[in-house]
Every structure is written in C-alpha cells, then in structure tokens.
Amino acid sequence: MYQLNFATVAYLLTATALWAGNAIAGRLLVGSISPITLSAVRWGLAALLLLPLGWRVFMPKSPLWKTKKRLLILGLFGVGSYNVLLYLALQTSTAINVTLIGASMPIWMLLIGALFYQVKPSLLQLIGAFVSLLGVGIVLTRGDLAALLSMQMVVGDLLIMLATILWAFYSWMLTRTGPSTERHWPWAEFLLAQITAGLLWTGLFDGFEIALGHAFIVLNWWTISLIVFVAIGPSLIAYRCWGLGVTGAGPTVAAFFANFIPLFTALLSAAMLGEPPQFFHGLAFALIVVGIVISARRRR
Known part of the structure; x- marks a missing residue:
C-alpha cells in the first residue's frame, strides 16, 4: 500500500531540488562540453564513486545476470536516453519550454499506468494534475499566463517530450515486484x-557523437566542478531518493513532485542573480502542493 508520509515527501523534494540544479548546471555547461559526452562523463564518474559500495552486484552469483534484460531497459529509459535527451534539448530549446513540457509528466504517468499497468486514474488525480500544471504555468510565465500563447516549438521541445515519456515508463518499472527491485537488492547494488x-547505452550514443566530430570538452576548474556536482547530487543522491519516493508514494503521486523542478529552477536562478522570491512563486508552490494533496487522497 502506497503512503505519502514525511520521509517520502523529503525524498521526492530532495530529488527534484537536485534535478533543478542539474538543469541549471547543464545550461551553464553549454559550450564547454558536448551534451552526450557530458552524460557519459557524468555517469562514468558516478559509477566509479558508487563502485566501493555496490561492487558485489558484478559477482557471478548476483541476481544481476538473471535480470539483465530488465536492467538494460531500466538503464536505457532512466539513465541513458533520458539524460542524453535532456542535455540535447538544452542546446536548442529555452528553459521555459523544457520545464513546461517536463511538467506534463503527471499526465504521462497517469496515461501509461492506465494503458500498460491497468491502474486507472481517479477523478481526484486528474483534478490534481490540472491544479499542479496551473502552478507550473504560473512559475514559467512569471504570473502572465498569456505568455504561453507566444511560445514556439523547436526540436529540443520534442526531445524533452520523449525524455518525459521514457521517464514515466522508468518510474512505473521501479514499482514492479520481483527479484530485481530495490525492495530485494541492497540499494547501492541496484543503483x-x-x-x-x-x-x-550512453557510451553507444557518445560513439556516434565522436564519429560525427561533435564531441568536445573544455577542461577547467569551473567545468570540473559542475561535472562533479551532477555526478554526485543529481545522479547518485537524487536517483536514490527518487527510487525510495516512488516505492513509497507510487509512481502517479511521485510524478506530481516533478512539478517542483521548474519552481526550484526559478528560485535557484533568481538566487544566483540576487533576486528575491516573488509573489507568484508562493502562489505556484501552493497550487502544486494542493495538486499533490488532491491526487494523494484515496477514493472511499
């Protein structure tokens, strides 16, 4: 039985705050490292940092070898393609477009749950999704919802849409019971x-980037610091917290917390520019919370 308690909320908020930092870091690294190479370096460093805790997963008797097909799909949807598509989207799309399209995750989560996992959304969940998206719209348009009409679609928007759909599949797969879930494996080994x-998968994609001559990296302290941050915070810590949050609250309710990413991104950007939070930030926060509370209510 899923339950939205304090610990689960903390896990999901931590993950979304770190992913907001990832979006900012990815944008700051544009021009310093190619997008697919960034993803490859990020996850390569994350794997090295996690290896002392999870090395037993590669032992001959590890359940890894019996579930390798499922883990290859998990790795493709949640680690490989999602992050590559995100960094590629940031090359051509604006921050407002990327975060707004990413905020459609609750809708995709409800749709995929209904089509592939026989979990029909309730009316409260649909209402909660609408209220949360309204809050996201207020953040992204700085209180001027009419600005949505002036937005234009580019290639990056389509990429982040595909990434969001794949992440919804990944989150649902995390809740599947069986020998390859976090409930049975040590967390470090599963991650x-x-x-x-x-x-x-990322190495395969990076091979194409290298072959096309588009791969590059400019090494300096600034670039290295940002790469280390995305390898530890948005990778190891955020993925661990998201896994715990999804198994605790369920993928549908957890998806609503993704709407905090554009809010946290706006607040972090404002803090970096020395701008205090505005009234619409508080209004958006309230609407997103209301949407989560409504969606988490059980039908009598």
Whole structure:
C-alpha cells in the first residue's frame, strides 16, 4: 500500500531540488562540453564513486545476470536516453519550454499506468494534475499566463517530450515486484546496476557523437566542478531518493513532485542573480502542493 508520509515527501523534494540544479548546471555547461559526452562523463564518474559500495552486484552469483534484460531497459529509459535527451534539448530549446513540457509528466504517468499497468486514474488525480500544471504555468510565465500563447516549438521541445515519456515508463518499472527491485537488492547494488546499464547505452550514443566530430570538452576548474556536482547530487543522491519516493508514494503521486523542478529552477536562478522570491512563486508552490494533496487522497 502506497503512503505519502514525511520521509517520502523529503525524498521526492530532495530529488527534484537536485534535478533543478542539474538543469541549471547543464545550461551553464553549454559550450564547454558536448551534451552526450557530458552524460557519459557524468555517469562514468558516478559509477566509479558508487563502485566501493555496490561492487558485489558484478559477482557471478548476483541476481544481476538473471535480470539483465530488465536492467538494460531500466538503464536505457532512466539513465541513458533520458539524460542524453535532456542535455540535447538544452542546446536548442529555452528553459521555459523544457520545464513546461517536463511538467506534463503527471499526465504521462497517469496515461501509461492506465494503458500498460491497468491502474486507472481517479477523478481526484486528474483534478490534481490540472491544479499542479496551473502552478507550473504560473512559475514559467512569471504570473502572465498569456505568455504561453507566444511560445514556439523547436526540436529540443520534442526531445524533452520523449525524455518525459521514457521517464514515466522508468518510474512505473521501479514499482514492479520481483527479484530485481530495490525492495530485494541492497540499494547501492541496484543503483550501480542501473547506472552501468545506462552507461553502456550512453557510451553507444557518445560513439556516434565522436564519429560525427561533435564531441568536445573544455577542461577547467569551473567545468570540473559542475561535472562533479551532477555526478554526485543529481545522479547518485537524487536517483536514490527518487527510487525510495516512488516505492513509497507510487509512481502517479511521485510524478506530481516533478512539478517542483521548474519552481526550484526559478528560485535557484533568481538566487544566483540576487533576486528575491516573488509573489507568484508562493502562489505556484501552493497550487502544486494542493495538486499533490488532491491526487494523494484515496477514493472511499
């Protein structure tokens, strides 16, 4: 039985705050490192940092070898393709477009749950999704919802849409019971298995980037610091927290917390520019919370 308690809320908020930092870091690294190479370096470093805790997953008797096909899919959806598509989207799309499209995750989560996992959304969940999206719209348009009409679609928007759909599939897969879930594996081994599988896919994608001559990296302290941050915070810590949050609250309710990412991104950007939070930030926060509370209510 899913339950939205204090610990689960803390896990999901931590993950979304770190992913907001990832979006900012990815944008700051544009021009310093190519997008697919960034993803490959990020996950390669994350795997090395996690190896001392999860190395037993590669032992001959590890359940990894019996579930390698499922883990390859998890690695593709949650680590490999999602992050590659995100960094590629940031090359051409604006921050407002990327975060707004990413905020459609609750809708995709409800749709995928209904089509592939026989979990029909309730009326309260649909209402909660609408209220939360309204809060996201207020953040992204700075209180001027009419600005949505002037937005234009580019290639990056389509990429982040695909990434959001794949992440919804990934989140649902995390809740599946069986020998390859976090409930049965030590957390470090399960996460390292996902990262390793995702790194294989990312290395394949990076091979194409290198072959096309588009791969590059400019090494300096600024670039190295940002890469270390995305390898530890948005990778190891955030993925661990998201896994715990999804198994605790369920993928549908957890998806609503993704709407905090654009809010946290706006607040972090404002803090970096020395701008205090505005009234619409508080209004958006309230609407997103209301949407989560409504969606988490059980039908009598």
